[in-house]
Amino acid sequence: MKVVRKTLSILAAPFVCGLFALGGTQVWAEGDPDVDPALAPLPMPIPAPPDNPITEAKVELGKILFFDPKLTGDASLSCGDCHDPKQGWGFNDPISRGYPGTVHWRNSQTVVNGAYLSKFFWQGNVGSLEKQAPTANKGAVAGNGENDVMESRLRQTPYYVEKFKEVWGTEKPILHHAWMAIAAFERGALTQVDSPLDRYLNGDKSALSEKAVKGKELFEGKANCIECHNGPTLSDEKYYNLGVPRPVEWEESGINTITYRWENYAKGVHEKMYRDWKDDAGLYYSSKRKQDIGKFRTQPLRYIKYTPPYMHAGQFFTLEEVIDFYNEGGGENEFTDGTHGFKNKTPILKPLNLTDEEKEALVVFLEEISGEEIKMAVPEVPKIEVMPDVPGLTQAQAKRIGLEMYLSNLAEN
């Protein structure tokens, strides 16, 4: 891939220079000469895998599960606590809250429009919403749940026994079906149908203000955002190191450092890296290739107004700060400045020389395309109840039920 790009950039250089030389009104930013798909409306109907179609009953069940803390270790935290409807369906601290007693190490992303992604997380390391949900609720610094305990809680909740039977036809809830229902909820209820950007791209030229249209032109031209933020989600789902600075939390706060250290250990880096690195190596943890150190998935931008702060550890608080960062041609971190003997910064970012007016137009564009906020009241979650004795319970099953009652008492008191 890299080789191909190099060859292409040699071929493309005179072409790009040629356009500058022509001095036309169109400003062409020089970037990565791959093909950049145009911005596009979200395709309808909402895509879903064939084995998990979106149905009304499933979306309703998934909604309750999304807000139900029974699906975490100590039954105190739900998806909705880190993906709060009032915080852009994310969490507005730079670094997300974690499982009680921990903090996370990355910024919590919005779950809005996830139906259209094929790579999830900043590291892009999970391939579907069905696979993402258990990763979240089992991960040590997120949900920290254990399969049998979480499943037992569902089985001890009469509401779930009834609803799982209705949706999946099983006598008892099966945990795997919970993740599928949550995925259906995310697709069915948290997709922005008909946003101003969709309306504009579908031909309604009044859907965006004049200033936003100017911002769109810059986005696709002089500011060259389109190079990476393209297609229907405004993400090419590729990976880049932009030189986003290291989060200050890892120097200032012990609890953050613990998570950072632990993540490195758990994801497997060799001892020298464990001791020397002070920053998030991103894609490297999945690929273990040196050229991927410090790269992150291009973040989709559709719901952006509601999801500050920005970048993988919330390094920037406002969109203005983000635009300033790009205007300067990105930044530096220890994986781009040669500290460890290599420089991984993407060559695509260059100083943009944007005027104040142009910067403002970009911000207005990003704000307007964010569209209406998806509001939702947090539903009440169903109660665990004491189930009648079942003859023939194994000791393990009986133990689980005992733990269940203990935890539900804790939750009530």
Ligand code: HEC
């Ligand atoms: C303790 C907080 C926490 C909990 C609980 C949590 N998440 Fe997350 N979520 C995060 C953080 C932080 C990220 C980014 C993590 C990363 O990239 O490493 C994330 C990322 C995601 C993403 C990826 C979005 C994208 O653009 O790729 C989805 C989808 C998601 N979470 C859904 C869920 C669901 C569904 C649940 C419940 C089953 C859940 N999360 C529970 C904090 C949490």
Ligand code: HEC
């Ligand atoms: C070289 C590819 C590339 C280009 C060009 C690019 N971006 Fe990004 N963008 C990314 C990546 C990768 C991330 C995530 C980086 C991270 O967190 O380390 C990102 C993150 C963002 C975020 C933060 C999103 C969030 O949810 O936190 C915003 C906003 C953004 N870009 C806007 C822009 C704008 C506006 C432009 C044009 C001025 C632009 N980008 C140009 C790749 C790019």
